[in-house]
Amino acid sequence: MSRPRIVIVGAGFAGYRAARTLARQTRGRAHITLLNPTDYFLYLPLLPQVAAGVLEPRRVTVSLSDTLPHVRLVLGEADRIDLDGRTLHYTGPEGDGGTLAYDRLVLAAGSVNKLLPVPGVAEHAHGFRGLPEALYLRDHVTRQVELAAAADDPKSCAARCTFVVVGAGYTGTEVAAHGQMFTDAQVRKHPLRQGMRPRWILLDVASRVLPEMDARLSETADRVLRQRGVDVRTGTSVKEATRDGVVLSDGEFVETRTLVWCVGVRPDPLVESLGLPMEKGRLLVDPHLQVPGRPELFACGDVAAVPDLENPGSYTPMTAQHAWRHGKVAAENVAASLGLGGASTPYRHRDLGFVVDLGGAKAAANPLGVPLSGIPAGAVTRGYHLAAMPGNRVRVAADWLLDAVLPRQAVQLGLVRSWSVPLDTASPEVARVPGGPGRRREADARSGPGAAIQADTYDGGTGTGPGKGRAGNEPAKGQPGSGVTQVQPGSGAAERRSETELAKGRPSGERARTWPADKPAKGPLGDPRSRSGAGGEPAEGRAGGEWAEGRPGGERAEGQPGGERAEGQPGGEPARDQPGGEPAKNQPGGEPARSQPGGERAEEQPGREPARNQPGGEPAKNQPGGEPAKNQPGGEPAKNQPVPAPQPPDDQPPPGPGIAPGPVKRSDPPDDSAKGDS
Secondary structure, three states: OOOOEEEEEOOOHHHHHHHHHHHHHHOOOOEEEEEEOOOEEEOHHHHHHHHOOOOOHHHHEEEHHHHOOOOEEEEOEEEEEEOOOOEEEEEOOOOOEEEEEOOEEEEOOOEEEOOOOOOOHHHHOEOOOOHHHHHHHHHHHHHHHHHHHHOOOHHHHHHHOEEEEEOOOHHHHHHHHHHHHHHHHHHHHOOOOOOOOOEEEEEEOOOOOOOOOOHHHHHHHHHHHHHHOOEEEEOEOEEEEOOOEEEEOOOOEEEOOEEEEOOOEEEOHHHHHHOOOEEOOEEEOOOOOEOOOOOOEEEOHHHEEOEOOOOOOOEOOOOHHHHHHHHHHHHHHHHHHOOOOOOOOOOOOOOOOOEEEOOOOOEEEOHHHOOEEHHHHHHHHHHHHHHHOOOOHHHHHHHHHHHHHOOOOOOOOOOOOHHHOOOOOOOOOOOOOOOOOOOOOEOOOOOOOOOOOOEOOOOOOOOOOOOOOOOOOOOOOOOOOOOOOOOOOOOOOOOOOOHHHHHOOOOOOOOOOOOHHHOOOOOOOOOOOOOOOOOOOEEOOOOOOEEHHHOOOOOOOOOOOOOOOOOOOOOOOOOOOOOOOOOOOOOOOOOOOOOOOOOOOOOOOEOEOOOOOOOOOOOOOOOOOOOOEEEEOOEEEOOOOOOOOOOOOOOOOOOOOOOOOOOOOOOOOOOOOOOOOO
16 A cells, blocks of 8 residues: 655744654655755744844754655745645746645645835835845845945935834844844944944834733833834834835834834735635634645644634634644644544644843743743743754854854855845745746846835735736846846846847848837937938847948847847857857858858859859949949949949948948947946
């Protein structure tokens, strides 16, 4: 008898615990597959310490392969689930698709950043749900302090040293607390203008910080934050975000280059596509974490609305503590449904209390309901984290010890750019990369302070971007994070062009089509002119722009300096008419072109039918006794010209392939203004 197949989607707190428990319960009697975008489990509660430079990034990650030896790991993101066919379709990290068949499916996809309809937030704010976002925030804050220290303008200095955190929950409170300590330490090395110091503002619409926790914890955290210099504003939120600052709900405009969005989370959009009963975006399950009517489907963690048996009529909150326990119960019930374990049990819980790390020796905790603050709370908080982590305990403890006796290294590594961590993403654990597979449209962004992104929001219709509710991840051409692109350098995904397309740009060829709407390029050569006179359009495939229809000057074609990068540029697939690619016909170094000196003997070459436009041919039109020639001053190109082409003036470049010979003088200087643009 074949072993049953169990597929787990997601390796967060719920998914990781489910996989580990199932491996122990089944003892090799079932195939267990774990689908996750990354090869590690991320311990989220310590992420603020990564952003503040207390812990190195790998300290908060636990290798899935090392700690789950009897579980098959598949890297990818779930795209679609066929409930009737019991198959799951996913996309791998390199864009390749795959299908997993299952007998039992455990959905533990977790959550993503929660967006609100606030203008400008999706473009100017960054979330805090994954390791890439924490690394970006650390670099960004470090850069702002360094730029502020070197700024001559007091207004610019103050804006760069103002950091706004929206959301005074668990994450936002810790980010503000650690951030204030981090920037204060930097300022001691890079003093600001006299009388200035970093300013952190913590906003929340609630009446107090940590509104979901015990009031005594809230009071302790509020007191520590204010003593440290954090500007705590309750009953206040952001009305609008711009590149220069934020407009608060009370009408005040705060100049800042940093907006951290910690207003909460929402379930992963994957569960919305199933068409099953939902509760505020979460999949409804019974107390056994099983979907009613679907005995093969289980859900746990943030994507599941689990009935709270301790508080009838409510559901368990979306916290790491509940997700960790969900995973264990779900695994036991999956094994029981397959006859590989004991009886199925409902989910019940008893709160052990909460801990909030406020940096240094300060913390707020209530273990088993006993409120603590100061050094005792700090010791309990760090002890709890060490006990809860499934790995790296020694390394984390060593980093804490080193941070207590050595100064932190405030350097920006530049590993994560602003456009790599958009706020409106369904995968905050994965940084966007140029040419990455299956990425939704994201416009290019500045990498510096106040960087903005233009992205299609794909969040089940709750976003604020222009493409909200979009079901696909259509890549934008030439933008970071796009998929197959014609213009992105380094993507390695350029399409191969046909011979017909490569022929464009030869004399009398079709004009270049890369420039948007066939508008003239900027610069002295950009004026559109007659195709038969000087200043025609440059065509594709020439260094500096092949002059369309034999004339210098005009609109730049794709693949030229100053224009849009074409296929076959550095980093992409070499184009057939570019250096390093397949030699193009009619190009220097390529296959000898017809009608060109030294080319293949064609019908235009001596030895065969006399060539048109070549010496020895039939008398040309528009020559003595002929019809006016095209491409000659005042006429149509000559056919079978009886005399060699006239030599150009001294200041005229010699005719090359694709440039009609003739005494045409360039009236405009070359355009060097856009060289090197990408």
